[in-house]
Amino acid sequence: MEEVENAFREERSRALAILIRVLGDFDLAEDAVQDAFATALERWPRDGVPRSPGAWIVTTARNRAVDRLRRDRAFARKAEAIARLAEVRVEEEDDVSTIPDERLALVFTCCHPALAPEAQVALTLREVGGLTTPEIARAFLLPEATLAQRIVRAKRRIRETGIPFRVPPDHLLPERLETVLRVLYLVFNEGYAASSGGTLVRRDLCREAVRLTRLLAVLMPDEPEVLGLLALLLLQDSRRDARVDAAGELVLLADQDRSRWDTARSPKACASSSARLRGEDRARSSCRPRSPPPMPRSSAGRSSSASTASSSRWTRRRSRGSTAPSRSRSGDGWRKASRSWTS
């Protein structure tokens, strides 16, 4: 049923984050949310889609968690957990925006630096993105068992090493946000210039990275670095159809058919990018100088707004030969150099 599928994509992480906060346990929270969606599949076709699917899912997942806890003899501090669940005041009919949003804490927990980078990526796609383990395994061309192990180990590590479930305090935020952005960029990059597999661009990963970055921008609207990353991803993504020819070969920026760029996306990105740049001076004192990954944000933006390669500013810069002393000044060298940035 399509409504359940949509709700799964949009609302799963919200319900999951609330339950993890209350229970301090990823597995129990996931099982309860899974139960809630199973119930939705059974009831929504019969009774109709609830007015607020998100609130319905949170409420049902909370009730299922209580049921599961009552049956579970082994769960430590069971009564305490049930009492905390009862304090989650949410009704099926509530507007979803009235429910405390814990998703940001979930993002930071999945991207904690005590987890290995590949575990951060897998866990973020699984828990925040709601991708299934087989989906993630397919996207990264890994055996399903390997990926499942990776996720199980990461969750165990969170539990055993005491990785906190929270948005980091201000003094840790810059360094921790950097890790989060790096994870999102890694996901995008794997989709944009796939390191393995038959096709150069894997759209599912690009789409997921954009979706997660957009979510992060909603959750942290004042962070210029988040808006900057979102702008970059949107710009790069707007060119994806022109980057590969019919035979699946890479097409360099200068040779790309610009009519195939999705220009509906790039103005939005440029607006987001300039908002970031305007905010930069103000933000520099409170954030950090520059964060990951070393990306040529302004170049990507400029060349995207030009209609031909020769009219975009990086090409003009090349002919003056005044910048980037470390790179070869011959056209060919630039082409190679810019390929990793902008093609």
Added chain:
Amino acid sequence: MKYALLVYADQSGWADLAPEEGERQRAESLPAWHAAFGEIGRSDPSWDGHELAPAESAKVVRVRDGERIVTDGPFADTKEAIGGLFLVDVPDLDEAIRLASIVPAAAYGSMEIRPLARG
């Protein structure tokens, strides 16, 4: 959560110093250690910590096939040896990392953070 914060440092430099020079350097480093003890105590008033005698004083005991073998020196033959440990009970890993990073040895040796296994 309970964590052991293990202090690792290269102690070989100390062994070559004249006793009075060693004492002087030790006295010089003490205020920084006391500041760290104070900060750890504010985070967990029931903290515990011990400095270990130099690694050369270690004895290693193994029992194999019922036979006891005692050898001298630390178990692992590496330059950095464990020189002390703290036991703290703090809310989460981030706090354990913060405390470990203010221990003076973090600046010249390294600190290992190990959660105590929960029974």
